[in-house]
Amino acid sequence: MVGGNFLSLFLLVEIIVSGYRFGANGLSMNYYLMSCPVADPIVKNTVNRALQADPTLAAGLVRMHFHDCFIEGCDGSVLIDSTKDNTAEKDSPANLSLQGYEIIDAAKEQLEKMCPGVVSCSDILAMAARDAVFWAGGPIYDIPKGRKDGRRSKIEDTINLPPPTFNASQLITMFGQHGFSAQEMVALSGAHTLGVAACSSFKSRLSKVDPTLDADFAKTLSKTCSSGDNAQQPFDATRNSFDNLYFKALQRKAGLLTSDQALYADSRTAGIVNGFAFNEAMFFFTFQGAMVKMGTLDVKEGSKGEVRTNCHKIN
Ligand code: HEM
Numbered sequence: 001m002v003g004g005n006f007l008s009l010f011l012l013v014e015i016i017v018s019g020y021r022f023g024a025n026g027l028s029m030n031y032y033l034m035s036c037p038v039a040d041p042i043v044k045n046t047v048n049r050a051l052q053a054d055p056t057l058a059a060g061l062v063r064m065h066f067h068d069c070f071i072e073g074c075d076g077s078v079l080i081d082s083t084k085d086n087t088a089e090k091d092s093p094a095n096l097s098l099q100g101y102e103i104i105d106a107a108k109e110q111l112e113k114m115c116p117g118v119v120s121c122s123d124i125l126a127m128a129a130r131d132a133v134f135w136a137g138g139p140i141y142d143i144p145k146g147r148k149d150g151r152r153s154k155i156e157d158t159i160n161l162p163p164p165t166f167n168a169s170q171l172i173t174m175f176g177q178h179g180f181s182a183q184e185m186v187a188l189s190g191a192h193t194l195g196v197a198a199c200s201s202f203k204s205r206l207s208k209v210d211p212t213l214d215a216d217f218a219k220t221l222s223k224t225c226s227s228g229d230n231a232q233q234p235f236d237a238t239r240n241s242f243d244n245l246y247f248k249a250l251q252r253k254a255g256l257l258t259s260d261q262a263l264y265a266d267s268r269t270a271g272i273v274n275g276f277a278f279n280e281a282m283f284f285f286t287f288q289g290a291m292v293k294m295g296t297l298d299v300k301e302g303s304k305g306e307v308r309t310n311c312h313k314i315n
């Protein structure tokens with residue numbers, strides 16, 4: 001008992017201390033403690049309800065957070081609609097099949113009722129991605145909050161997203177530019193344990209003999225693509241479960257995208273793939289750390305951003 005109390009006291013102190021600041025930026029774990037204590041539970045309930053109705057949206061939320069953070073920082077720019085004078089990120093071909101916007105809208109609507117003008121769209125998206133990972137069976141982790149929403153969303157910025165044709169060198173370089181190690185990059189790619197890709201994202205692999213593509217899996221892909229460019233193929237055998245089957249698929253040359261299978265073809269990343277395939281807990285641990293880090297990329301604070309009233313529009 002004494003040990004337990006000691007531990008909880010330690011955790012409490014830890015939470016209070018870590019609550020003030022997170023790293024070099026002004027995000028904090030309990031940013032909404034005073035201004036909107038229901039922020040976390042409202043997002044979680046909204047996500048859980050939506051995913052119960054449609055489990056495939058977990059993938060959508062995780063991917064949307066990634067796209068948000070890699071373009072202009074985690075500032076909700078991915079949520080902005082195009083206008084007469086501006087074509088937004090979401091209308092880029094790279095947005096292909098982004099989904100889950102309505103979950104962010106539902107959470108935002110409730111939060112605007114409870115605490116108007118307080119909780120940013122970028123924080124809602126970051127929390128929703130976290131809750132989706134846990135809902136799907138992945139790790140549970142807390143994230144710092146306090147992101148402000150940005151005022152820029154331009155189609156041309158989506159050039160900063162990695163294309164599915166990248167090899168390991170290119171992935172290591174691009175993620176390295178954002179401060180990620182190869183191990184973190186491989187863990188983040190493990191988000192492809194959730195969801196699907198459209199034939200248009202991988203069909204180029206089928207037009208030539210690809211020694212990194214298993215022959216039977218190639219047949220499966222050809223069959224999928226016979227229904228057209230929009231036909232969907234799951235990344236692994238359990239598209240709605242957050243597990244390490246994605247890495248086991250790479251070991252069998254059954255990775256979906258060139259950029260997936262490339263991780264197993266390069267000596268700098270193959271060992272990491274094997275490690276995560278062997279030890280799911282290690283994947284979860286590395287993934288959660290990398291997601292927290294991804295969620296702090298180029299965040300906007302203070303007057304550099306705003307709290308949008310409607311996630312689709314700049315105030
Ligand atoms: C490593 C470089 C990456 C590349 C080249 C890449 C590329 C892609 C592509 C092409 C798709 C399929 C889109 C479509 O055809 O509809 C996709 C789906 C997805 N990506 Fe990535 N991605 C990468 C990293 C990430 C990261 C870091 C995350 C999140 C942490 C992520 C999460 C997802 C999810 C969850 C899906 C499935 C979406 C759904 O089913 O709705 N990806 N990705």
Ligand SMILES: *[C@@H]1O[C@H](CO)[C@@H](O)[C@H](O)[C@H]1NC(C)=O
Pocket residue numbers: 090091092093094095096097098099
């Ligand atoms: C994504 O971009 C395409 C144009 O490339 C557009 O037609 C589509 O509506 C966009 N998707 C979303 C969800 O905004």
Ligand SMILES: *[C@@H]1O[C@H](CO)[C@@H](O)[C@H](O)[C@H]1NC(C)=O
Pocket residue numbers: 167168169170
């Ligand atoms: C990766 O792709 C780049 C650009 O196409 C190429 O220059 C490089 O040699 C490739 N690296 C490997 C290891 O295949």
